[in-house]
Amino acid sequence: xxxxxxxxxxxxxxxxxxxxxxxxGVIGERTGVINLGLEGFMVxxxxxxxxxxxxxxxAGMGGASPWIGVLCAMVVTLIFSGIxxxxxxxxxxxxxxxxxxxxxxxxxxTFFMVKLLFEGAAETxxxxxxxxxxxxxxxxxxxxLGNAIFTAYPTTYIALILVAxxxxxxxxxxxxxxxRAVGEHPGAADTAGVKVNRIRTYAVLVGxxxxxxxxxxxxxxxxxxxxxxxxxxxxxxxxxxxxFGKWNPVGAFGASLFxxxxxxxxxxxxxxxxxxxxxxxxxxxxPYLMTLLILLxxxxxxxxxxxxxxxxxxxxx
Amino acid sequence: MNNLRRLLRSDSMWIPVLSIVIGILxxxxxxxxxxxxxxxxxxxxxxxxxxxxxxxxxTLRQIVPLILSGLAVAVAFRGGxxxxxxxxQIVMGSLGALMVGNMIDLPPILHGIVAILVGALFGGIxxxxxxxxxxxxxxxxxxxxxxxxxIALYISxxxxxxxxxxxxxxxSQPIHDSASIQIAWLSDLFGGARIHxxxxxxxxxxxxxxxxxxxxxxxxELRAVGYNKHAAEYAGMNVSSIAIRTFFISxxxxxxxxxxxxxxVFKYMAIAPNTSGIGFDGIAxxxxxxxxxxxxxxxxxxxxxxxxGAQGMSFGADVPPEVIKMVISIIIFFAAAPAAIRMFLKMxxxxxxxxxx
Numbered sequence: 001x002x003x004x005x006x007x008x009x010x011x012x013x014x015x016x017x018x019x020x021x022x023x024x025g026v027i028g029e030r031t032g033v034i035n036l037g038l039e040g041f042m043v044x045x046x047x048x049x050x051x052x053x054x055x056x057x058x059a060g061m062g063g064a065s066p067w068i069g070v071l072c073a074m075v076v077t078l079i080f081s082g083i084x085x086x087x088x089x090x091x092x093x094x095x096x097x098x099x100x101x102x103x104x105x106x107x108x109x110t111f112f113m114v115k116l117l118f119e120g121a122a123e124t125x126x127x128x129x130x131x132x133x134x135x136x137x138x139x140x141x142x143x144x145l146g147n148a149i150f151t152a153y154p155t156t157y158i159a160l161i162l163v164a165x166x167x168x169x170x171x172x173x174x175x176x177x178x179x180r181a182v183g184e185h186p187g188a189a190d191t192a193g194v195k196v197n198r199i200r201t202y203a204v205l206v207g208x209x210x211x212x213x214x215x216x217x218x219x220x221x222x223x224x225x226x227x228x229x230x231x232x233x234x235x236x237x238x239x240x241x242x243x244f245g246k247w248n249p250v251g252a253f254g255a256s257l258f259x260x261x262x263x264x265x266x267x268x269x270x271x272x273x274x275x276x277x278x279x280x281x282x283x284x285x286x287p288y289l290m291t292l293l294i295l296l297x298x299x300x301x302x303x304x305x306x307x308x309x310x311x312x313x314x315x316x317x
Numbered sequence: 318m319n320n321l322r323r324l325l326r327s328d329s330m331w332i333p334v335l336s337i338v339i340g341i342l343x344x345x346x347x348x349x350x351x352x353x354x355x356x357x358x359x360x361x362x363x364x365x366x367x368x369x370x371x372x373x374x375x376t377l378r379q380i381v382p383l384i385l386s387g388l389a390v391a392v393a394f395r396g397g398x399x400x401x402x403x404x405x406q407i408v409m410g411s412l413g414a415l416m417v418g419n420m421i422d423l424p425p426i427l428h429g430i431v432a433i434l435v436g437a438l439f440g441g442i443x444x445x446x447x448x449x450x451x452x453x454x455x456x457x458x459x460x461x462x463x464x465x466x467x468i469a470l471y472i473s474x475x476x477x478x479x480x481x482x483x484x485x486x487x488x489s490q491p492i493h494d495s496a497s498i499q500i501a502w503l504s505d506l507f508g509g510a511r512i513h514x515x516x517x518x519x520x521x522x523x524x525x526x527x528x529x530x531x532x533x534x535x536x537x538e539l540r541a542v543g544y545n546k547h548a549a550e551y552a553g554m555n556v557s558s559i560a561i562r563t564f565f566i567s568x569x570x571x572x573x574x575x576x577x578x579x580x581x582v583f584k585y586m587a588i589a590p591n592t593s594g595i596g597f598d599g600i601a602x603x604x605x606x607x608x609x610x611x612x613x614x615x616x617x618x619x620x621x622x623x624x625x626g627a628q629g630m631s632f633g634a635d636v637p638p639e640v641i642k643m644v645i646s647i648i649i650f651f652a653a654a655p656a657a658i659r660m661f662l663k664m665x666x667x668x669x670x671x672x673x674x
Binding site: 036083086087090091092093094096097098100101104105107108109111112115116120229232233236239240243279281282284285288289291292295296297303 | 347351352399450454455459461463465467471472474475478479590601604640642643645646647649650653
């Protein structure tokens with residue numbers, strides 16, 4: 001029983017960053033902008049969270065420091081989501097390439113900054129004031145569920161609330177209707193008086209800030225610094241979660257939980273003797289292999305918003 | 318004279334040139350902001366590239382995989398497809414070449430040839446998986462490429478650790494000497510720089526790419542699909558098999574990169590936590606080179622030289638080499654968003670007209 005509840009708890013720990021990043025991806029892609037830059041947004045988020053928290057801590061802000069870090073992650077990442085928005089919406093660049101540019105730029109500029117700020121160091125200083133798990137009073141003493149679900153990092157709770165919020169906005173408000181219309185039929189939306197490119201720009205910016213929260217989560221919970229290996233590919237898994245979840249916030253949430261589970265399984269399975277004879281690489285490979293197999297055999301043809309990847313040119317309507 | 322004037326007015330020349338200029342300028346601004354001396358930095362970059370015969374040789378070594386990676390991406394691009402899986406194809410090619418080089422005994426020369434071919438075959442098969450998934454199951458190639466990159470990396474770790482582990486290190490055993498494709502006398506001439514037969518093969522690949530695309534039926538079909546998939550299908554072309562064939566070729570070029578790196582440069586394969594990044598750089602090379610043979614050659618040369626020279630910047634001017642990666646990403650940004658450059662050009666081009674009037 002303990003193992004199972006640890007497994008569920010671990011699933012949420014690993015899934016949280018992916019939930020943020022994939023929600024960010026859903027928001028942008030639903031309006032028609034492909035987002036390969038999720039990795040870069042996470043890198044930028046993790047970097048700014050780690051640096052801001054470090055400085056806040058040195059300035060004596062104590063327990064408030066990681067929250068300042070989270071806020072900085074969202075603000076700083078606007079630079080990178082802004083670049084993606086300008087390239088892909090204003091200048092109509094190929095959106096896949098624009099995302100790759102963001103990834104390259106985020107990786108190179110953050111490591112440059114780390115070296116600049118910390119005298120050539122390869123990673124940011126270790127942060128003392130990272131997030132700790134919150135046990136919800138009362139609920140956390142329920143035998144099985146208490147440990148499994150009601151003892152988690154604050155970021156996990158925020159992520160869960162955000163899933164509900166994004167879902168509500170997207171499917172229950174006029175704004176959500178406009179966002180989806182822009183992704184499906186930009187021409188028709190324009191005729192109906194919706195500012196297509198403005199909505200897309202805001203969606204990419206907001207999505208980027210939410211994805212940055214994913215990076216901040218990793219830097220401030222699982223790790224306690226920012227280094228080259230902090231994100232390593234999580235953004236791409238989040239992108240897979242967007243597609244796996246069929247561009248729906250709840251679907252992306254489910255897919256993130258699934259990938260989180262695959263990673264938690266890796267940690268739990270290695271405790272057993274029988275598992276030790278299996279090369280660790282098999283466990284590392286598991287999330288990617290399972291994603292591929294599921295996309296191939298279980299999901300079927302997943303088609304995104306019909307205008308995904310197409311820049312909108314009002315003149316061509 | 319008229320041709321020259323037309324060339325000077327055409328965007329296809331100005332966009333890459335201005336992208337490079339802007340990239341280098343912004344790089345200088347970043348260095349200034351960080352308190353470094355950009356002139357000294359760029360000077361030590363150039364000195365590193367041409368500093369000694371050894372440096373020239375090693376710069377050339379750095380250029381070869383970038384040109385090939387650019388070709389691998391470009392051939393898929395021309396068919397209207399995205400291959401961001403070159404990373405994984407390089408890993409599989411390395412693995413194939415390593416297995417032949419380490420686990421099989423063959424006479425010299427033949428051993429190298431077989432290892433290169435097996436590496437290319439591994440990469441080709443890995444690449445065609447992407448197209449097969451796309452054609453048979455409708456799986457987006459970007460996603461399957463990303464997954465296959467990681468899967469390839471971990472497969473290589475498992476194979477190396479199981480069959481070719483070098484105790485106490487995080488790398489494989491070396492290949493047998495008979496499988497080496499280094500050119501000893503040329504290497505001596507360049508002060509021991511790791512120069513290999515891949516240098517000559519890459520020239521054939523560039524010519525071959527041009528010939529394939531413009532002079533063969535398969536190349537014609539590829540371009541037709543790239544221009545308009547539906548029209549090509551209507552004209553009776555088998556779009557599915559063209560996609561699989563193209564991804565096989567693209568992947569085989571990726572596999573070739575891996576073969577060269579193992580057989581000609583490193584002699585072993587590292588158990589690295591990440592893929593090399595050359596495959597992603599290939600996207601930049603193809604884009605800046607506008608998917609043409611000459612363009613890929615020029616942009617691959619530029620990026621290879623910049624990467625090698627960046628090492629000199631940290632010695633000469635104490636500048637972190639990440640600056641060069643920033644410069645390269647800015648170059649790609651402008652190459653990918655030609656509308657941004659056209660905006661600049663418009664401002665400059667109006668002026669002479671006014672003078673005429």
